[in-house]
Amino acid sequence: MPLSRRQIYRRRRTVFFGGFLVVLGVVIYGVSTGVATLPAAAASLxxxxxxxxxxxxxxxxxxxxxxxxxxxxxxxxxxxxxTGPVPIASITKTVTALVILEAKPLAAGEAGPTVRFTDADVDIYYDTIAENGSSAPVVAGMELTEREALEAMLLPSANNYAESLAIWAYGSVDSYLAAASTWIAAHGLTGTTIVDTSGLSPDSVSTPADLVEIGKLVRAAPALAEIVSMKTAVLPTIGTVSNTNKLLGDFGVDGIKTGTTDEAGACLLFSADVTVGNKTVTLVGVMLGGETHPELNQAVSALIESAKAGFHEVELTTAGTSIGSYSTAWGQSAHAVTATDASALVWSDTPITTRAQAQPMRVGSTGAEVGTLDFVVGTRTITVPLVLRGALTDPGAGWRFSHPGELF
Structure with a gap:
């Protein structure tokens, strides 16, 4: 029986809407796969x-x-x-100088304020001579800059200038000693006790470890670092003074302070700049209790040379070293590589370990930063960026359309 017009209309409508729904479904599917988030590829490190x-x-x-x-x-x-506290003789004057600079700051190359010397300073000078302490001349009415006065204290190791400068900066020796005690505590120098300005007293003591830290503080004070590196200085009224540190200029030595008493023996707090690879290392050390300064200097020289050999300039990585790779679900691959060279100056057998991390990637261009490579060198961490070598691109509609399982 022929189909009625109504039946034909219904059949056509069914076919139309069925086809429309199919097309709509295909469009929706295509759009959905086209905008779906791609699966991330984890780095294999x-x-x-x-x-x-x-x-x-x-x-x-x-x-x-x-x-x-x-x-x-x-x-x-x-x-x-x-490792315990021992007398440190005139190395004490490094603490005196550092504490004076707390009250009377002095910049690199700066002369500083004027120090005027009086009859009281002349009395201190004669007291120093009576104690058989090291000294430098002083005349009532004499004027020196702060820098010149510090040179008189540190180069010839003049005990009288240590006391006169402490009084100039703090008003009295007792006030200076209180300030020194506060300064010592603030710097965590628990093995150090200072009872005078010069170190003539055997009760001014410190430990080797504390003295290394004090030496670093001297090197970090530009004016003092300049002064302790001087072999001689020409001072008004006083004339030429010579540094008691006879190692200056040898083995890279550029400071810091000698010391000698019966109780302390021959002592030297020293610094030395040595070259390791293409880097300069500033050594800071101390040797206490020598019989004579020539013997002590020979021992310090040997220590410097052996310590220099204990440093190593280590190549950690070179730019472009592959640390990991990416493989995408659509068959592309790329590498996570170091962005820069890196090296480290290492003492002795300090352990060097690595720690790499890289983020999952979907797409990315060559050179995009994807993570980091950390080198842990003792207590230091050196971080090198990781970048992409090789692009990860969108796989396109064809792959998206045919791989719904990877997308949804």
Missing amino acids: TEPAPLTQPAAAPAWPGFGSGAIGAVGFDGVLAASGG
């Missing part, structure tokens, strides 16, 4: 193996005690002999 270096072998003498450190390195790197 291969961290560099830990790096090891030979242990240092510092050359220590068979006498006294000592310690050595370096600017930029925490604490003491190596030590020998006793």
Whole structure:
């Protein structure tokens, strides 16, 4: 039986709407797959193996005690002999100078305010001579700049200038000693006790570890670092004064302070700039309890050379080193590589470990930062960015249309 007009209309409408729904479904599916978030590819990482270096072998003498450190390195790197407080003789004057600068700051190259000397300073001078302490001349009415007065104190190790400058800065020796005690506590120098300005008293004591820190503080004070590196100075009225540190200029030595008393023996707090690879290392060390200064200087020279050999400039990585790779669900691949070279100055057998992390990636262009590679060198961390080598691009509509399982 022929279909009625109504039946034909209904059939056509069914076919039309069925086709429309199919087309609509295809469009919706295509749009949905086209805008769906791509699956992220996790990085497969291969961290560099830990790096090891030979242990240092510092050359220590068979006498006294000592310690050595370096600017930029925490604490003491190596030590020998006793670790407790001992008399430090005129090394005490480094504390005197540092505490004076707390009250009377002095910048690099600056002369500073005028110090006027009186009859009281002349009395201090004669008292110093009576004590058989090291001294430099002073005349009532004489004027020196702060820098010149510090040169008179530190180069020839003049006890009378240590006392006169402390009184000039703080009003009295007692006030100075109170300030010194506060300063010592503020810097965590728990093994250090200062009872005079010059170190003539055997009760002015410190530990090798504390003295290394005091030496670093002197090197960090530009004016003092300049002064302790001087072999001689020409001062008004006084004339030429010579530094008691006879190692200056040898083995990279550029400071800091000698000391000698019966109780302390021959002592030297020293700093030395040495070259390791293409870097300069500032060593700061102390040796206490020598019989004579020539013997002590020979021992310090050997220590400096052996300590220099204990540093290593280590190549950590070079730019472009592959640390990981990405493989996408649509068949593309790329590498996570180091963005820069990196090296580290390492003391002795300080362990070097690595820690890599990289974020999951969907798409990214060559050079995009994707993570970091950390080198842990003792207590320091050196971070190198990781970047993409090779682009990760959208796979396109065809793959999206045919891989709904990966998209939804």
